[in-house]
Amino acid sequence: MTEQLAELPYYSAFRGTTNDKAVELSYELNQWFKPEGMVRSFFTSGGSDSVETCLRLARQYHKVRGEGERTKFISLKKGYHGTHFGGASVNGNANFRRNYEPMLAGCFQIAAPWTYRNPFGTDNAEEIANRCIAMLEDEIAFQGADTIAAMIMEPVLGAGGVIVPHKSFMPMVREVCDKHGILLIADEVITAFGRTGDVHGSRLWGVAPDMMCTAKAITNSYFPFGAAMMGEKVVDAFESNKDGLGNIGHGYTYSAHPVGCAAALATLAEIKKAKVWENAKARGIELQNGLAQLKEKHQIVGDTRGIGLMAAIELVDDRPTKTPASKPAIAAAFDAAYEAGVTIRVSGNNIILSPPLVITADDVTRMIGALDKGLSAAAGV
Ligand code: PLP
Numbered sequence: 001m002t003e004q005l006a007e008l009p010y011y012s013a014f015r016g017t018t019n020d021k022a023v024e025l026s027y028e029l030n031q032w033f034k035p036e037g038m039v040r041s042f043f044t045s046g047g048s049d050s051v052e053t054c055l056r057l058a059r060q061y062h063k064v065r066g067e068g069e070r071t072k073f074i075s076l077k078k079g080y081h082g083t084h085f086g087g088a089s090v091n092g093n094a095n096f097r098r099n100y101e102p103m104l105a106g107c108f109q110i111a112a113p114w115t116y117r118n119p120f121g122t123d124n125a126e127e128i129a130n131r132c133i134a135m136l137e138d139e140i141a142f143q144g145a146d147t148i149a150a151m152i153m154e155p156v157l158g159a160g161g162v163i164v165p166h167k168s169f170m171p172m173v174r175e176v177c178d179k180h181g182i183l184l185i186a187d188e189v190i191t192a193f194g195r196t197g198d199v200h201g202s203r204l205w206g207v208a209p210d211m212m213c214t215a216k217a218i219t220n221s222y223f224p225f226g227a228a229m230m231g232e233k234v235v236d237a238f239e240s241n242k243d244g245l246g247n248i249g250h251g252y253t254y255s256a257h258p259v260g261c262a263a264a265l266a267t268l269a270e271i272k273k274a275k276v277w278e279n280a281k282a283r284g285i286e287l288q289n290g291l292a293q294l295k296e297k298h299q300i301v302g303d304t305r306g307i308g309l310m311a312a313i314e315l316v317d318d319r320p321t322k323t324p325a326s327k328p329a330i331a332a333a334f335d336a337a338y339e340a341g342v343t344i345r346v347s348g349n350n351i352i353l354s355p356p357l358v359i360t361a362d363d364v365t366r367m368i369g370a371l372d373k374g375l376s377a378a379a380g381v
Contacts, residue, residue: 001222001223001259001262001263001266003262004021004258004259004261004262005259007258008021008258009258009259010257010258010259011258012253013043013251013255013256014251014252014253014255018256019256019258019261020258021258021261021262021265022043022256022258022261024261024265025041025043025227025261025264025265026040026041028264028265028268029041029227029229032193032199032268033200033212033229035203035208036200036202036203036207036208036209036212036231037208037231037232038212038229038230038231039230039231039232039235040229040230040235041227041228041229041230042057042227042228042229042230042251042255043225043226043227043255043256043257043260043261044215044225044226044227044228044252044255045224045225045226045252045254045255045257045260046082046215046224046225046226047082047187047189047213047214047215047216047226048081048082048083048084048087049084049215049226049228049252050189050213050214050215050226050227050228051081051082051084051086051087051090051152051185051187051189051213051228052082052084052086052087053213053228053250054150054152054185054187054211054212054213054228055073055086055087055090055149055150055152055185056086056250057211057228057230057234057238057248057250058073058149058150058183058185058210058211059071059149060238060245060246060248060250061149061183061234061237061238062149063245064237064238064241064245064246065237067146067181069146069147070146070147070148070149070181070182071106071147071149072106072107072108072143072147072148072149073089073090073106073107073108073148073149073150073151073152074107074108074109074110074136074139074140074143074148074150074151074152074182075090075091075092075107075108075109075110075151075152075153076092076109076110076111076112076113076132076153076154076157077092077093077109077110077111077112077160078092078093078112078114078157078160078161078163079091079092079093079109079112079152079153079154079157079160079187080092080093080096080154080157080158080159080160081152081154081187081213082189083096085100085103085104086104088100088103089103089104089107090107090109090152092109092112092160093159093160106147108139108143110132110135110136110139111131111132111135112132112157112160112163112165113125113128113129113132113163113165113166113169114128114157114161114163115128115305116302116303116305116314116322117322118131125165125166126166126168128166129165129166129168129169129172130168130172132169133169133172133173133176136151136173136176137176140176140180140182145180145181145182146181148180148182149182149183150182150183150184150185150210150211151173151176151177151182151183151184151185152185152186152187153170153173153184153185153186153187154186154187154188154189154190154191154201155170155186155188155191155196155200155201155202155204155205155207156190156191156196156201156204156307156310158189158190158191158310158352158354159190159347159352161312161314161347161348161350161352162305162306162310162311162312162350162352163305164305164306164307165205167205169205170202170205170207171205171206171207173207174207174208174209177210183210183211183234184207184209184210184211185209185210185211185212185213186201186202186207186209186211186212186213187212187213188200188201188202188212188213188214189213189214189215189216189226190216190310190354191204191310192212192214192216192217192218193214193217193218193268193271193276193277194217194271194276194277194280194308194357195217195280195308195309195310195354195357196277196280196307196308196310197277197280197281197284197307197308197309198277198281198308199277200212204307208231209231210230210231210233210234211228211229211230211231211234212228212229213226213227213228213229214226214227214228214229215227217267217271217357218264218267218268219260219263219264219267220263220267220270220271222263222267223257223259223260223263223264224260225257225260225261225263225264227264271357274358276357276358277308277357279357279358279359280308280309280357281308283309283355283359283360283361283363283364284306284307284308284309284311286361286364287306287309287311287353287355287364287367287368288304288306288307288311290364290365290367290368290371291304291306291311291313291368291371292304293368294313294368294371294372294375295313297372297375298372298375298376298378298379299319299379300315300316300317300325300329300375300378300379301313301314301315301316301375302314302315302316302319302322303316306353309353309354309355309356309357309359310352310353310354311352311353311354312350312351312352312353313350313351313353313371313375314349314350315329315330315333315349315350315351315375315378316349317329324348324349325349325378326381328381329378329379329381330346330349330351330378331346332374332377332378332380332381333346333351333371333374333375333377333378334346334351334374335374335377336370336373336374336376336377336378337370337371337373337374339373340369340370340373340374341366341370342366342367342370342371342374344370344371344374351371351374353367355367
């Protein structure tokens with residue numbers, strides 16, 4: 001990044017110009033996403049930008065192909081897709097919507113494949129996945145498949161409480177989208193580059209989406225940066241178009257920022273060298289085992305869940321009714337864990353854990369110890 005600042009600190013990529021680092025990074029990402037078939041990258045300044053880019057280009061894709069009525073989006077309740085108007089409109093959490101309504105028209109949410117809380121009266125993950133897919137099919141039939149542009153989903157839902165779908169879920173979503181000509185956008189802002197214990201979240205489930213949104217780990221947050229990536233089918237539609245409909249009227253002043261591209265190239269080289277997904281997988285198993293022990297010990301723990309190095313503990317006042325734990329109890333858990341040397345993230349009645357991908361086994365033990373103290377403190381409130 002320092003070298004890049006001295007060499008070329010900025011140049012616009014808005015109107016057909018580019019820079020060498022952006023070209024190199026496009027190539028690098030093409031290699032990283034070979035199994036998913038991502039062949040073009042659109043560089044942004046973060047996750048919300050990446051989501052917005054995919055949503056906008058999804059609508060344009062259909063217009064280019066002469067299906068301009070396909071403008072709607074389907075997504076999952078509890079999903080999080082950032083705070084731009086498009087992303088917030090496909091969001092599945094009222095906290096990010098209520099104060100900003102009315103949202104973008106034509107966005108519809110179906111139930112999340114969540115074992116702990118769902119409208120289906122079962123905790124069988126596979127059955128829940130099937131029920132959610134039935135809801136998806138029902139919503140598509142109700143809206144009219146030829147009015148829907150895309151389905152957007154996180155391979156593992158992050159901010160909504162770390163909801164890990166059954167392994168059949170995303171492949172079934174892919175199948176349904178294909179059947180109805182609907183694009184599948186994987187929001188991998190959290191899950192790309194190792195977090196789930198596989199290289200990417202879509203790869204974990206064996207799915208090749210049509211578009212992917214990334215940010216966060218791509219520069220390890222050394223620079224605000226993201227990439228929205230397109231698969232061959234989408235790219236072909238744009239690039240084979242001859243009547244101007246394929247011209248992209250979307251972009252940002254800081255698109256393909258050369259310092260951001262340099263940061264991404266350096267970060268991806270380190271991620272690849274360290275194969276952080278392998279560590280995320282191994283440490284993730286230890287973390288989940290530790291969390292399961294905490295659940296056995298502490299009545300306030302209603303549920304623990306996660307995969308790789310994304311995990312959540314859901315705190316409840318009462319296990320049978322699943323009443324969320326009180327705010328003071330959750331605050332006490334935070335304070336005691338913090339005093340024991342571990343900062344946790346509180347989101348509603350969930351404790352969300354996203355430790356560094358290079359965490360050691362000792363670090364995991366230390367986290368579990370601090371959480372143990374936090375949960376004891378919460379129980380005493
Ligand atoms: N999508 C997902 C899945 C996210 O987790 C986030 C942020 O946490 C976003 C999009 C938005 O990214 P940003 O905060 O960089 O705008």
